[in-house]
Amino acid sequence: MNISVTINGTTCERDVEPRKLLIHFVRDDLDLTGSHIGCDTGNCGACSMIVNGQLVKSCMMLAVQADEAAIETVEGLSDDDELTKLQQAFKDNHALQCGYCTPGMLMSATALLRANPHPTEDEIRKGLQGNICRCTGYWNIFEAVKAAAE
């Protein structure tokens, strides 16, 4: 099927198999490899993207379902020279180690802060509960999101 998506502001048209997952479409067909795959079952959130303003796990969505959608991925957060306040807060608070979960974590936190610019720690935990990190124990991630919200 032919689909058209606008990803990080750029419109792309591609012919895709109807069964192709959005994450595989973005990584393999559009060559945006910042979003990752960690579980294949919607548990880990490494593939989190914002689709038409909604946070989604892109391994739980078909590429064809994203036809005509506006998609935001980690690559769209900042340009080469500048980090967003959230990205800088992750760096300052050592909120990443291997960095594999980080793109999804950033997208979840971005969606959280858009909906709730000043979340409590409990709201931060709830906002990130769909994203698994195996390196940090999350504590520094909570601190980073708090710092970005200040």
Add this chain to the structure above:
Amino acid sequence: MSSTTTVTPEKTAEEQATWSGQSVPRKEDRRLLQGQGVFVDDVKRHGMGFVHFVRSPYAHAHIAAIDVSKAEAHPAVYGTLTGEEVAALTDPFFQIASVPGANVKDYALAVGKVRYVGEPIVAVVAETREAARDASELVEVEYEPLDAVTDARHAQDDGVPTIHEDAGGNLMWHGVYEWGDLDAAFNEADRVLTIDELHFHRFNSTPLECDGALVEYNRGTGQWTLYTNNQFPGFAAIMMGPAMRCGLDKLRFVTQDIGGGFGNKITSHPQLVACCLLARKLRRPIQWTEWRTDFHLSMSHGNERWFRETEVAVKNDGTLLGFRTKALDDAGAYLRYEPLGGVIWAQVTPGMYRWQNIRVDFTQVATNKAPVSPNRGYSRMQHLWFTERVIDIVAHELDLDPVEVRKRNYIKAEEMPYTTPNGCVYDSGDYAQMLDIALALIGDVGPRRADAEARGKLIGVGIGSTLDSGTNNFGQSRLINPELQFSGNNEVATVKLDIFGEIVVTLGTTPQGQGHETTAAQVVADILKCSVDDVHVRAGHDSYWNSHAGFSGTYASQFAVTGLSAVKGATEMLRDEIFKLAGAVFGGVPPEALELADGGIRIKDNPEAFLPFMACGAIINANNAGLPEDLGVTLNCRYVYRPPFQVPDVEKKYGNLTLTYAAQVHVAVIEVDPETGYYDIVDYAAVDDCGKRINPQIVEGQVMGATAQALGAAVHEVFEYDEDGNLLTPNFYDYHVPHALDMPPLKTGFVESPSPFTPLGTKGMGEGGGAGIHAVCAAVQDATGAIVTDSHNPYQRVWHLLQERP
């Protein structure tokens, strides 16, 4: 919620001015935060084929027939590989074990028989991931199922099926370790406590990125290039080369970013061999990315271990005299790194205690489960859990305070360096001080207990104290198999000054989030008196770089010793060469009259005579006419760090098995609902001592991450099998790893006891989280009043323990 307490020795004025010891922001972070990291699945090549492994649905079966013809006829399929082809093209992997484990025949794909659910049987390569998976369904395998061996305790019973006929039974390795005088210890004892059985469960660290590779074959040179997230390429190479009948120069390993390893990415060599054979056979790059369920089914489970018939000799005041136990290790279906688990534990034989008389009768058997391999805290975690359980059971039985039993028996600060009964040398540390700090961080539990009890809840407090032994002496492998010719350890770094003055560092390591680019730059900047921003550390590993040795990789708590000592050595060589060059350029000025400053070198008494690094690099690399013939300066320095080890005494099983001993003391406070067994960790303190901390923030990150993994393992995570050998937790639905809502409040504390044995005073660290498992077990025992005998305490087990209450 987290807070930190730090106890550090007084710093001198000179130390204050160093990069080392500062929480320098990580060099790695920008690319990872912007989605510009390069992980293995990000590597693409024109015309690459995606591989999918057909896996066994049976735990134990003969393979009667395999038919790949329908799969090969699939229009998107490039080709297949079967076990039969693998057996013709390769030799079985080298076995670390002595007989009988030495006789196991292990290939890249199953040959003749399957031995665990999920074992790869056929590899199918197709144009897309989806097509490869579809076509795998078309492979027809005819099985003759056999009974499965799923309980290691019965693996050697009469009538139990043999998993590896070549080994003549399910025993893989057996050895008896005995030090001191057991009879005397038991004669002297006031009490002998017996513990029938303790069980350490099967789990691993489940890195979020699964294993993978992109493998290319260069037909002209006969060389394979493996872009892979294998975390110990040196080990993979020595496994793969002989099996593939090629020299190690034919295997080039490349990584950039790795999405977590934790030891679990050491033993991917069978799949890598399959990819190599396919790249050659199908004449195209082969892409392999493991699916999550594949990882859970087949990759590197942690060692499941029982301690049986344990006897502990103890005085009435809680003084520990000795113990004997029978350790039984479940290796799973193949010995991929095993039976090294049968000796690695001996690095920490007495735990943190002054036990002098110890006997461990160690047996490792095969079962029809996934092969075990290193997992964060490899083999020491199991043993240290045992020693901690013994302490708390002794305290319980003698009605003593677990704090007092620990303090009575901890090795004391003034006894350091301390030689253990088996010849290991604990380098430094003050365990009692660490315990005091941890308890102070928790504070008075009384008010919390009163509040909980008023609500009908139970409070439990537990301590876990562990060692993180780092920098292996690979000579310990000879205690497993005296024929092996491994010993010592090494790591390599190169540091060079390039033509425009760039300081370029290459490492042999394969970091997975430990921040090697940053900490290496800190060490270099201190020596060359420049900024960390001026130091360019190449990301990842490439065996084309000549910056690796036989033990290169990132595993077993050693970078801060092996990696950074190599960096230090190479940088000091470079520094000396810069002095030599400048001396010549300035017309024969001796080194003592020169000093490094501001990104260059100058004459102390005449600072205007200044040679920037750019000029040094340019002179040597591009403007070198007229330099003295005997100058001996290349500005490209390679240093191999070799720790000071001897080969252990194989007969006495005696010697120093690791160079450094970082320590951890954790305290957990849990609140239990006595009706259901549900519990929350309501307070938690983790105190760590890893000697000199090059980057405290990175160290604390490791402590936090290891703690989180331990808490997940203590409460939730388990690779559980049914009696037919089916894995019941093959994905993140059933295998619950901690998420944001699971995390307790955390308080961290640090003590710095520099190692006297390492060039920078550092100790390897990162694996000390096992303390969390011990602490939770002890807290559960404290809350329920029932002896805890399992390392895994989900709510239903706690409910059962509550039913045992008097």
